[in-house]
Every structure is written in C-alpha cells, then in structure tokens.
C-alpha cells in the first residue's frame with residue numbers, strides 16, 4: 319500500500335486517557351500470531367478509540383509506555399497461551415486490565431508455526447469488539 323494511504327493512529331502517550339489500549343504478547347507460535355492479528359484488526363476497525371501499544375517497551379521498563387498502560391481509558395490484554403506473558407507484564411507494573419483474553423482458551427490450538435487460520439482472527443476479534451462496544 320502506498321504510504322499516502324497508510325492509516326494514521328492516535329498518539330498513544332498523548333491520548334491514552336481517551337483510548338482503549340490493546341497489548342498483545344505477539345508470541346512466536348500460532349496462538350501468539352492470532353492474538354497479534356486480532357489486535358491489528360481491532361485497531362484498524364476502531365482506530366479513533368482503540369489501538370495497539372508496545373508491550374515489549376512496557377516489559378523493558380520504558381516510562382512513557384508504562385504511563386500509557388496506567389492512564390489508558392481501558393486496557394485489553396491478549397495472551398497467546400497459558401503462560402499469560404501479557405498479563406504477567408501488567409501485573410509487574412501493578413496494572414489490572416479491563417479485559418483479558420487468552421487465545422488457547424478461545425479454541426485456538428498452540429502449534430509451533432507462525433501460520434494461523436484467519437477464521438479464528440475474525441471470530442475472536444468479533445467477540446472482543448462486541449464485549450468492548452456492545
């Protein structure tokens with residue numbers, strides 16, 4: 319896609335109070351990739367009010383990113399598997415997400431691959447969107 323057609327997102331640090339912030343582990347397995355794509359899909363569909371932010375920056379102790387998690391209107395934590403890395407990182411900074419989802423609990427099989435079924439992405443994104451914006 320040409321750069322002039324790229325979708326611009328709100329600045330997460332400036333506008334965190336007005337935004338639903340989505341954090342996903344982006345794990346290197348089917349479940350992590352489904353979680354990532356779900357976060358992308360929600361961001362693209364609701365970019366005025368929701369967007370992904372950098373979980374790894376929070377884990378690395380980046381102050382602006384920790385502040386985003388603390389100030390967000392609502393926080394959505396997406397984990398790939400039962401290790402729940404996203405949730406643990408948030409626990410580590412003392413923040414409780416408004417919504418927490420784990421892909422293996424939503425009928426996604428953990429397979430050592432970066433491939434996934436896009437039907438899972440659509441199904442889970444739809445479920446989350448309905449809960450967030452009924």
Ligand code: SF4
Pocket residue numbers: 343344345346347349350397398399400401402403404
């Ligand atoms: S929650 Fe599971 S899939 Fe996600 S990063 Fe951690 S171990 Fe990997």
